[in-house]
Amino acid sequence: MRLIVNADDFGITTEVSRGILEGMRDGFITDTSALVNSPDFLSSVVLAREAGVTEMGVHLTITFLKPVLDSAQVSSIVDPQGNFYRKPQLVPSSYNKQEVRDELRAQIETFLRTGLKMNHLDTHHGFSIMDEQMLAIVIGLAQEYQVPMRRDDAMTADERLKEQIVASGGKVADRLYFDPSSPSVREEKVRSILECWQDTEAVVEIAGHPGYADDKLRTLSSLADERETDLKLFMNQDLFTYIRDRHIELISYSKL
Template identity: 30%
Template sequence: MKVVFNADDYGSHPQISQGILQAMRHGAVRSTTVLANLVSDEELAWLRQVAEVSVGVHLNLTTGTPLTDFPAACLDPEGRFSRRVLFAPEAMPVLEADVVRGELLAQIERVENAGLAISHLDSHHHVHGFAAVLAVVVQIARQRSLSVRAVSRWMADHLAAQGLCHPDLLVTGFLGKNNIGLERLLSFLREAREEGAQTVEVMCHPGKVDGLPAGHTSYREEREEELRTLCLAELAEGLKHERMTVVSYAQI
């Protein structure tokens, strides 16, 4: 079975990005997705220096400032994305496909213009699980021959019907202090194999806490623990014992 460890949230904060880079250089992570409306030029330059990893875009409509002239009705009073505002009834009439497409393309192009080849797409807070957003993501992915994260069985079937590449199954359980140890991770992968998956994606969120502002994220110490697990020699040994091969998104 092939396993993709994809680190979400690259660009959320330099310390989170540094943790992801460490997991790439010294651990199992071979893929990451970039928060293009938050990432700095310096963080993008760091990513260019890492060999043999695949880079995607963590499409974002819920955090930070948009890169395009997004409708004010879909933003909070400070002009920032907000889950609460975005999916409120009053926002729906102005959240047109062209508006979504323009923002998502701007995010993709921000990463491409930094000299990084893009292999795949997923989204912050799984917003591409909403039908209106998914339709746009599918169109973009088909035009650019990009893989897409499937967040459900239904979405996996839908992506396959559209001719899009995706892992067979997404492991979302590697999250939270009770679920990010080595044995728990290996058990998630064994369960995926028992379900018949040939290619599995593990969604992960490694990062470093030192210097991370207190209010930046509620998921703090857990990022350090994920980083520790992903860099364990015992993880590499366990995967080898289970005959599981770590690959990047570009290799699925």
């Protein structure tokens, strides 16, 4: 078994970023993905460099704060105030696919200008599985930039979307474990995943939201104190020992 433990939302606040970097240093977080439209993104990049982290994913978003491009350029996916809609189900079904593609590409290019290496793409709130057209946009960007992407299809029962990812031929993990109904990752769930897959050749991703909570975070996200629970779990030394003793290989997306 090869295991990716990915921390979403790098850059949402510097405190979240600091917690993620601690989890990568002292725990078993192997990768992270950045919200590049956050005001704390660039200061978080400085923290990453200081920690010796030179690569990560881009956490593409059309559901957090404002677009990287001018709102007038992406009018079909922003509200009258120029903000992204807060949830995928609020994005108008009449969205302009070229506007989405342009905004997501702008987010990627914003990330690349920092000099960090992009090693995968994933999506905030799993918006890629809104419909087949949206998934095709994200798949196309992963192909264009030649990076792996997350298996967001694990969060849907729509077989067409699952088939669409498989048919793309892109680099993906074999399984993604992420429970959108749970505010934090549960230790018993992680142990059951490890027990299920430890003697296989599968690549499995466990996604979570570790980090430190503060008042700034509480104004931005419904997940706050739960992030500290995730961080504590991903730094649990008993679990870390379990992983090592069973020769489970911890990898980042760069090893796919």
